[in-house]
Amino acid sequence: MKIFEIIPQLSSGGAERFVVDLCNELSEKHEVTLVVLHSVEKFGFYRDELSSKVKVVSMDKRMGLDLSLMWRMMWMIKEEKPDIVHTHLNGVVYTALSAVINRRVVHCHTVHNTADKEAGSSFVCRVVRRMAFKYHLSMPITISEESHRSFLDYYGIDAPLIDNGRNVPADLALSASVVDEFKKYRRTDKTRVLVCLARMYPVKRHTLLAKVTARLYAEGYDFTVLAIGSTSQIDIVEEVKGLKSDNFYILGERKNPLEYLKAADAYALCSSYEGLPISLIEALGVGAVPVCTPVGGIVNLVHDGENGILAAGLEEDDYYNAMKRFLGMNDRDLHIMSKKAKESYAPFSMTECAQKYVSLFVEIRASKKL
Numbered sequence: 001m002k003i004f005e006i007i008p009q010l011s012s013g014g015a016e017r018f019v020v021d022l023c024n025e026l027s028e029k030h031e032v033t034l035v036v037l038h039s040v041e042k043f044g045f046y047r048d049e050l051s052s053k054v055k056v057v058s059m060d061k062r063m064g065l066d067l068s069l070m071w072r073m074m075w076m077i078k079e080e081k082p083d084i085v086h087t088h089l090n091g092v093v094y095t096a097l098s099a100v101i102n103r104r105v106v107h108c109h110t111v112h113n114t115a116d117k118e119a120g121s122s123f124v125c126r127v128v129r130r131m132a133f134k135y136h137l138s139m140p141i142t143i144s145e146e147s148h149r150s151f152l153d154y155y156g157i158d159a160p161l162i163d164n165g166r167n168v169p170a171d172l173a174l175s176a177s178v179v180d181e182f183k184k185y186r187r188t189d190k191t192r193v194l195v196c197l198a199r200m201y202p203v204k205r206h207t208l209l210a211k212v213t214a215r216l217y218a219e220g221y222d223f224t225v226l227a228i229g230s231t232s233q234i235d236i237v238e239e240v241k242g243l244k245s246d247n248f249y250i251l252g253e254r255k256n257p258l259e260y261l262k263a264a265d266a267y268a269l270c271s272s273y274e275g276l277p278i279s280l281i282e283a284l285g286v287g288a289v290p291v292c293t294p295v296g297g298i299v300n301l302v303h304d305g306e307n308g309i310l311a312a313g314l315e316e317d318d319y320y321n322a323m324k325r326f327l328g329m330n331d332r333d334l335h336i337m338s339k340k341a342k343e344s345y346a347p348f349s350m351t352e353c354a355q356k357y358v359s360l361f362v363e364i365r366a367s368k369k370l
Contacts, residue, residue: 200230267288
């Protein structure tokens with residue numbers, strides 16, 4: 001099949017990580033083109049991780065709502081005649097016109113968050129999405145049980161569910177530089193290290209994480225928190241730095257986050273909402289114990305007290321108590337929980353995920369008699 005994967009940009013986010021991995025996996029057996037709406041040069045954190053088999057097209061989208069891009073996308077798809085157009089994030093808005101005109105091309109869209117959150121605040125974008133799904137111009141695909149439920153509630157339309165995937169090497173080795181770096185973070189042989197792998201963005205609530213970290217550190221707990229991810233939201237970075245927590249390190253973006261997760265004891269995430277975080281799948285893959293808030297698809301993967309720890313709610317005290325439970329665990333129980341976390345990863349490989357997408361693409365084409 002000839003497949004177009006379409007995403008706004010290749011910044012260091014979970015959806016972008018997913019799309020790059022999916023493109024690489026699909027390109028082993030299919031002709032894959034990755035269409036990036038913005039400039040790849042400006043927003044191309046994952047560009048170098050794409051397989052040479054994946055063709056990349058940059059559309060140089062203007063900032064804001066770019067109506068001319070809808071026409072350019074429509075003509076490009078009309079000329080290239082892909083079998084599948086698979087959109088992500090706001091990609092569905094810019095292929096809506098194509099979905100109307102190019103009816104012999106199957107259009108699909110993966111919903112990477114709860115439906116209401118992904119729809120966004122733009123009236124035009126919300127209307128376009130609703131029309132695309134209501135009139136079967138684009139087939140929606142959800143990524144978790146919570147994502148599926150929210151889509152049904154928000155649009156009143158059912159949608160297939162395909163869990164996110166991420167290939168985590170079973171034999172992942174730590175580089176000498178990461179081993180040396182962690183000597184600074186483990187001040188004693190009892191120091192526990194947690195990694196928060198998420199862009200510093202309001203929904204990820206790094207400020208709350210830093211406040212909880214400072215409270216527990218003041219109580220004498222021996223641990224370190226490493227924040228890995230985009231620091232483009234300067235106000236949040238400054239707010240976290242203003243708390244002056246001696247055991248909270250802002251590392252920014254890293255090309256090898258899996259190594260940091262493997263070297264750590266736990267994965268910390270206190271988001272106010274989520275879809276199905278790729279970083280959570282990565283954490284499970286290396287056995288980093290998840291300490292998370294109970295949002296989105298997280299509740300389907302993390303079983304409190306078994307393969308991780310879930311906070312009771314979304315308040316600061318809820319996450320404080322969850323972190324305190326983790327820090328209070330003895331080494332034996334932590335080892336058992338880490339092992340169970342790693343066992344939970346099995347169904348979430350990208351290889352299996354890509355196979356499910358291909359099967360769905362084939363099914364949709366057959367139903368349309370293409």
